[in-house]
Amino acid sequence: MAAKLIDLSFTLNGRKVKVQIAPDTMLFALLREQGCASVRCACETTNCGLCTVWLDGDPVLSCSVPAARVEGRSITTLEGLKAESEALARAMAAEGAEQCGFCAPGLIMNVLALARAAKEDPSLVATREELSRQLAGNLCRCSGYESQLRAIVRFLNESGVQVGFEMPELPVNNTSCDGVSYKQITHKQPKKDSKALLEGRPVYTGDMVPAGALIVKLKRSPYARAKIRSIDTSRALKVPGVVGVYTYEDVPKRRFTIAGQSYPQPSPYDRLILENLVRYQNEEVAIVAAETEEAADKALKLIKVDYEVLEPLLDFTKALDNDIVVHPEGDVTFMFPQGGDVPRNLVCSGTSDFGDLDEAFAQSDIVFERTYTSQATQTAPMETFCAFATTDAFGRISVTTSTQVPFHVRRMVAQSLDIPQSQVQVIKPRIGGGFGSKQTGCCEIFVAFVTQQTGRPSYCCYTREETITAGNSRHQMQMTVKLGAMNDGTITAIDLHTLSNAGAYGEHATTTIGLSGHKSLPIYNHVKASRFSWDAVYTNTNRGGAYRGYGATQGQFAVESAVNELADMLHMDPADLRLKNIVREGEIMPQYYNEKLNACALDRCLLRAMDMIGWRDKPLAVDLGDRVRALGCALTMQGSGISNVDIAGIDMRLEEDGFITIGTGATDNGMGVDTILAQIAAEELGVESSLIVVRGVDTDVSPFDAGSYASSGTYVTGLAAKNAAAELREKICAKAAQMWDVDAADVVFDGQYVRLSDERAAREQNRYLTLRDFANLCVKNITGGDALTSHASACLPVSPPPFMAGIAEVEVDKATGKVTVVDYVAAVDCGTVINEALARVQAEGGIAQGIGHALYEIVEHDERGRLRTGNFMSYKLPTRLDIGSIRVAFEPSYEPTGPFGAKSIGEVVINTPLAAVASAVAHATGHQVRSLPITPEKALLGE
Structure with a gap:
């Protein structure tokens, strides 16, 4: 029986709010329901600081405050502090300190509170260690904290707070060594998305979930190795609000890989969506789709799995030729030979050498051997894995996801569902950090499957525990x-x-x-x-x-x-x-x-x-x-990048009014590749980078890009952007030559004006146009009506x-x-x-x-x-x-x-x-x- 709802009245960012809530509702959930996108969670254990808000002016962790306790009180989120936070946001943007931006609102809330307190008690910011202690509860995986600290100290000093220490001066650098004085590159520029990120706007996958989307949750195995004898889903299916429960019997039997890598994929095709053999603790064994989280959680508890628990193979130094075979199924495949032998638990093996090693050691004065072990570690981006799926008017599946590899996710979804890639679209919003973890697919597969089965939108968001245990x-x-x-x-x-x-x-x-x-x-x-x-x-x-x-x-x-x-x-x-x-x-x-x-x-x-x-x-x-x-x-x-493998494409278009759009499949997961591409294109064209608009990734319309991995963004996609800009410049000059009935060689574009190369003649003959006027003429029918476009791609042999x-x-x-x-x-x-x-x-x-x-x-x-x-x-x-x-x-x-x-x-x-x-x-x-x-x-x- 559902608990009786309680009435709650409070003030949120200066406005009165009256709602009814369940008694166990936490303040975090309530604020998200009220549209406060700046309030985020990365931990569920009060460790991250991302959910920080003010309760009657004091910072609190909203994930740990029962909503019922705010009756009659005042709540402030970043949405209510736009003016007060502006100076701090500018300082952070100048340093690039926001990076992915997912943790920024929680940090800003604590810094603003600290600034107020430090005016009364300067000891709070007397030393670097003390200031860091005041903000130690705000985790950040992107920035390394140093840039944040530079921005915070600058903000506090400008706000009249007496900071008791100085940050070290940044080293003086030559940012290039070719002797060229550049205008758009080699200079600091804030990220193009910095304002949205630092204001806490709804730009991430979890902020965009369509209303009425089914909640997708996963039943996971408590055992590291087990055979599933049977799964009873009957009681789970009877829970009000449960739409579907799916097991290994319901999914396609086509093996695939969830590694986001270009063709031919080097990772083995060794997994199914669900399988009756568990290979690690917390592996997925059933999928639940329900109208609400409460219904999904209840259904998970009612799924009864009969396991034959098997001894796990845990020591990787003893795995080769072990009696325990992790993949005994016999249908694992590789796209090309790489020394793997699955019955021996061997994924790959090989040797690369040059010279006579024995002779070289024999001639050495000193020879020694050491063994080193590097542990498994977690990427731990602040944004956990999340995705939602919908269908379009043609029945195609559209997946919106926090991924570094949209085009590879399209392939993964298609292969896992055993459908053509033409039936899948992938859209990438802003990403709350990745560091490689989002080069691998995960919850995209499950929401795509549920939406395929039900025809309804579906949404899956991993908890931190799931992100750690089921992520790579x-x-x-x-x-x-x-x-x-x-x-x-x-x-x-x-x-x-x-x-x-x-x-x-x-x-x-x-x-x-x-x-x-x-x-x-x-x-x-x-x-x-x-x-x-x-x-x-x-x-x-x-x-x-x-x-x-x-x-x-x-x-x-x-x-x-x-x-x-x-x-x-x-x-x-x-x-x-x-x-x-x-x-x-x-x-x-x-x-x-x-x-x-x-x-x-x-x-x-x-x-x-x-x-x-x-x-x-x-x-x-x-x-x-x-x-x-x-x-x-x-x-x-x-x-x-990866030589002869990584491919990047750029589409560029001169738009009406004289701005330029860039279409790219590259994914900005915080490092600023959108800004870098704009700077490179602007430098090549001679325009201000503020004229460049970089469009988000949508596999239906974006040019192909292998994705954000292998450090390919600046080098590979950046080269494509430079080449596309050079082509657009040529087309601008050619179009002007057509308008004026002159040779293209007699036309120049200097970044501001399209004109004849002879500037005096250009003015005398009225052959001198601003980029804005020229762009507007391009789309007029009197000139043939042609919004100028260019395309370039890059794939390098080194x-x-x-x-x-x-x-x-x-x-x-x-x-x-x-x-x-x-x-x-x-x-x-x-x-x-x-x-x-x-x-x-x-x-x-x-x-x-x-x-x-x-x-x-x-x-x-x-x-x-x-x-x-x-x-x-x-x-x-x-x-x-x-x-x-x-x-x-x-x-x-x-x-x-x-x-x-x-x-x-x-x-x-x-x-x-x-x-x-x-x-x-x-x-x-x-x-x-x-x-x-x-x-x-x-x-x-x-x-």
Whole structure:
């Protein structure tokens, strides 16, 4: 029997509200029902701060306040503070600090409250640590907190608050090295969506769900491995409001992959929508569609599943040729050979080598072997997975989803439902962070299936626990490095073997493990010989997948740690040892597909980082009494897209009134690619970037793009934008020549005016038009009526690496072993820096994620395969108190194949903290930690 509704009256943003609510309604849910899109949730455990509102002027977490308690009281959300928040929003936009924007409203609410309080009590902002403590409850996965802090300090100072400290000055950078003075690129510009994000507007998938959409929820297995004998859904189907309950008997039997990768997909086709064999705890076993959440939740509890519980395979080091076979079904397929052998639990295997390895080791003065383990970690974007589906007038399924790969999702949905791709449309709104996790499909499949079955709109939003347990994590990897060197520090040979835990399914297993070697070994390309071998295996743990760094993170932890250990053995400076051995511009990289390195500033990056932290003036370790302060360094490289695979298209149109629209399939998940594309196009055309409007992604109308992954946005899609802009410029001149009956060579477009190249003649003959007037003439019938359009695509035969040097300065408490990152400096070579503010925040955010990987984060299972770290209380995300100062500089090179010399930056920035922090801890304690994370126990006592 439903509980009796209660009357509730309160004030919301200055207006009186009277509603009836259920007694158990929380304030968060009530505010969402009232249309407060700025109020968001990322945790369900009061850990994230995204749901912060003011209750009678004081900040509270609305997810923890029963709505009944606000009777007669005043609630304020960001929607009610537009004027007061404007200055802070401007400061954040100037720094690029909003990134995906999902967490921004909750942070703004707390900062505004702090500003009021600090005017009365300046001690609240007396130190960086105290200010960070005041805001530690607001999590952010994108920014690394540093840019937010710069914006907050600026805002507080401008608001009359006496902040007791100063932020360090940003390094002075050359953002390009080609000597050209650019007008639109190499400069800071706010993101085009910053205003909407910082005002908390309804721009995310969960804000757009159609009224009356069915709620889709999933019954999940409590066991890591089990056979389903039977499922009884009869009682669930009788729950009022339940529309359908579906099991493995109801779904198509066509296997597919949910990895968002281009044809031919390297991930095995090894899954169905639902199956009668459970392969990891929390795997989906039934789908419920209901009119309300309450009905769906009740139905889930009434589904009775009879399991034959089986022993799970949890240890990936024992998976190969184990008696337990994770995929015994016999119909797993691969699109091309990659060394897989499914009955052996082997997803893929292979070897890449050059030179005579045995001979190189035999001639070395020093040969040693070490094994390193990098744990599984979660991407943990603030926005959980969510999607809704509808049907159009033609019966096609339209899916709106928070995804990095709309075109690949179209394929996944079509394959899973066994229908043509022509029957599927995918639309992408703004994305609340991704970091690779949304390069994999998930709830899109379920809403598409329900809408296909019912003909009604349907909506699915994962909880944080579902996002952690059923979403993908970074692959756990064990890497064995054998290294040979001479006594003078010359590295002669490297042998790397990587064993990767694919988890229950093989998404991204082949490609991530490949990058563990192909993005670590090329840094040391002067060796006489090297070998990279690999095996990825199935287990009964939650699936691995894409995460920023994509395998390079793990491989570079191992190789860079081995290089640090070599330096310590030889009593050499680890930076000097690297300068002696690293790759240089113009050289061939045998373990990087024999590519020639056209642009490389890695040596300058290392020297710059050393200068920033005062490397030459500090010992590697210094005793401070109760703690030891120490230094550690590491290098990294990544790629810029996937050579000969990643494709990006751009449509460009000169619109009436003289503005320009860009159609793209690239997905902006916070990093600002929409803004970057506008800047590149504006630079090529000579117009202001404010004239460029970037349209959202819709697979029905957007040009094809592989999606936001592999650091392809600036390099691949940016080149397509540059080429499309060049074509549009040519068409503008050709059209004007047609109007004026002159040769196109006699017409120029300077970004403001379309005119004859002879400016005097242009004015005398009235052949001088503003872009606005010219655009309006283009759509008039008297000129043939032609809104000028252009199209260009890009797919490059190379993937030029960006580089980064990172140095960590840490303190280790002698009594507890606690490791504190005091300062982290990095110098980045991403080619020409298109937008310095956005590039810096990308670097700061990646470094913070890397510090989390090094010190705090781990996906853990118990002995039965149950996840121990299923929420933000048990899975430790770094707060702004855990990171320390992050300082980033740029050392640009010029990549001739990139747009205006640019390379990528998105992924390379996460990689160095793992080895750098581990080396600093080793210098502080004498204990080299080779299995992550570096816990206080490991730091103090060793492994």
